[in-house]
Amino acid sequence: MYYVMSRAGLTPPRTAAAQYLWVNGFNRLHLVPEGADTTKHPSLRWLKPGDLMFWSTGNTAVPDEIVIITHVAMYLGRETRDAMEIMINSTDGRSYRGVQSNGYGIYDFKMPTKESKSKLIGYGTPPGIPEIIMNPSDVPQVKEPKQ
Numbered sequence: 001m002y003y004v005m006s007r008a009g010l011t012p013p014r015t016a017a018a019q020y021l022w023v024n025g026f027n028r029l030h031l032v033p034e035g036a037d038t039t040k041h042p043s044l045r046w047l048k049p050g051d052l053m054f055w056s057t058g059n060t061a062v063p064d065e066i067v068i069i070t071h072v073a074m075y076l077g078r079e080t081r082d083a084m085e086i087m088i089n090s091t092d093g094r095s096y097r098g099v100q101s102n103g104y105g106i107y108d109f110k111m112p113t114k115e116s117k118s119k120l121i122g123y124g125t126p127p128g129i130p131e132i133i134m135n136p137s138d139v140p141q142v143k144e145p146k147q
Contacts, residue, residue: 016072028124049077
């Protein structure tokens with residue numbers, strides 16, 4: 001995500017953990033509780049395209065607790081064809097429309113299963129991008145990427 005944000009004219013920190021602190025330091029972080037198991041969970045109602053999503057394989061999001069951030073992705077929104085939610089990130093093993101892949105690309109945005117070690121713990125708009133307050137039902141849809 002560092003490269004993408006840098007190319008967009010932002011000056012993000014280099015690591016996912018530092019980006020988490022960067023977003024939090026500007027009071028733009030929305031925490032996702034451990035019980036969130038679907039993208040329809042109320043804690044995700046303000047998630048919008050361009051937001052960074054932070055993942056951890058350690059502890060979950062608890063205020064005033066040290067959180068180990070292991071991954072960052074960017075939410076892209078919903079595709080126009082069927083409103084499937086997508087994100088862009090680097091990964092080993094995620095899939096896009098059922099096709100598993102590795103590396104940097106577009107992937108389905110699904111919440112981790114309860115058995116998964118990886119947990120989505122928070123999200124927020126990167127500093128330098130104006131925060132747009134929108135009704136969650138007004139989140140724009142994106143066109144499906146060409147394969």
